[in-house]
Amino acid sequence: MKKNDKKPDEDLSARDHRVIGKELGLFSFSDTVGKGLPLWTPKGTVLRRELERFITDEEIRRGYSHVATPDIAKIDLYKKSGHYPYYKESMYAPIDIDGEEFMLRPMACPHHFELYLSEPRSYRDLPMRIAEFANMYRYELSGVLSGLVRVRGFCLSDAHIICANREQAESEVASVLDLIDYFSGIFGLRKSEDYWYRLSLGDRADSKKYYKDDAAWDAAEEVLRSVLQKRKEKFSEMKNEAAFYGPKIDVQMKDIRGLENTAFTVQYDFVMPKRFKLVYTDKDGMEKESVVIHRSSVGALERLIAFLIEKYNGAFPLWLSPVQMKVLPVGEKFLQYAEKVHKELVVNDIRSELDESNETLGKKVRSVKLEKVPYWIVVGEQEEKADSVTLESREGNKQSLSVADAVMLLKKQIAEKK
Ligand SMILES: [Zn+2]
CATH class of the missing domain: 3.40.50.800 (Anticodon-binding domain)
Structure with a gap:
């Protein structure tokens, strides 16, 4: 923490996004609707719409295709992806529809994979960058719910990049870091000062938490490390912080209170291509298995807006201002x-x-x-x-x-x- 980060307490509470959000009439909560489920006012919705437009347009310029997939799906989908046992605790109880069990989605990856599978794919289709502002729902204990930072329903700037091979994945990860730098720059964030990278690794000995394939883990971790090294990025390495399907680069930030958070992540995944049979026909006519990159460019809209409210102290730049x-x-x-x-x-x-x-x-x-x-x-x-x-x-x-x-x-x- 830098020495000038800490402000006196009254100053901090006045800059709290919950306080400013109320003063400016951006969002509210209702116990009748439910805890951790924000209601966005017309002014707050302007913030969401402007951010979504800006991010979508920029992603399209960079070769992403935006899609729309449903907020719920059959439980079978999360069993197929393998998320179910890992995420069970943070998923809501199944909804019975005509005798079948449906779940509110806690993530969008398996939805995007099913979309990939809707047609046969060739090497010419790859890398395929599937993006969505995806609503998702995760259980949080009521005690930890906090304004827009910890909520039970949120909208993630999500994307899954299906790559032909490791080399393509490496170059896609680098492009994602470029995109993150670009967006962060627009929000006035400086690399190393306001955000920094952390390489989160798996644990070969823990096959309960991480998919067992030592060689694949070694290779995947090396891809991410090499991207960071080639770009001469400063980064730390953290053991036992990976996703169950592969290692990740976490973009770490601190809020106005000086608390460090993972703002968003770029994950390398060698498990889902196997589970979903995400294959393509290569130049030589052979069917080959892809590699998947999961990434978020700005994280969840709710968190981003909480962050921006506090950063700008409610005085948004002209393009974002609900009333200009x-x-x-x-x-x-x-x-x-x-x-x-x-x-x-x-x-x-x-x-x-x-x-x-x-x-x-x-x-x-x-x-x-x-x-x-x-x-x-x-x-x-x-x-x-x-x-x-x-x-x-x-x-x-x-x-x-x-x-x-x-x-x-x-x-x-x-x-x-x-
Ligand atoms: Zn994903």
Whole structure:
């Protein structure tokens, strides 16, 4: 932990995502709905939608295919994958549908594998990068549930990359690390300072916890180690932290309290290709077994949002802000012009709100600041006459410009994700 990480306690509780989330009206919980199941308000849903759009678009640019698969499946699927005995404790009780047992899914991997199996595959199809913002459900003790960080239902930015062989897997793992670096950079995170890598290894002696195949474990661990070494990444190695089907690279982060967490992982899997018969026809016409990479680019949306709320202290950058702009008429007389400006912003996809209250301008500005809205526009006689607006920012900048220029300036900043 760095020396300036620890802030006084009151400061920390004021920055707690549960406190800010409530103040800004982003999400809530209801005992009638159930513990650990967040309800997202329209404002909170903007955060989810913007993140999902941004991440999906970037993944598609990098060769991922986004899919949609169901939140529940027959218990047979998790028995086939072998997850069932390992995950039994964190899965909810089966749901009986016409005499068959269904489970709320605790992970999406087996769903993606069944999709892979829906057609015969050739080496030309690989690597196949199957991605999904997947809802999943895991049992957590009610005592550990905490805001958006520990929940019972969450949405993971998940993907499974089916690779032809070890070499392809190695290059895919490197691309995943590039993607993680890119997303982390957008959120203002610095490698080594704010996040770092950990290579999590299996234990050859523990065949209860880890699939028994010593040679495959050796090879898989070497692939991940070699990717990290070739990239000259600083990383630590941790024994006995792997998944049951293979070793992984964990991306470790610390929250505002200085607590270290695994934010997301890149896993090498040599077990599922066997269990699901994830094969393809190679150049030579032979049927060969693939290698699977499980990865998350930003982890669960719930955790990411909790992290971002605390990092930005609720003052989100423009592109993420649930409300990007407030239009404040100086008085009732200027409401009509204010409405015209507001509509112009809305048709240009800027999330604008019009303050129609009878409050004084001072009060209106104070409430905009409390809501941490990045920009507001003041319109009065001068602006109406000149067909212009006075644009003010959370940072204290103030300028007079035409509505068209204001729209252009905001759209540019939104696109740049500043
Ligand atoms: Zn997976």
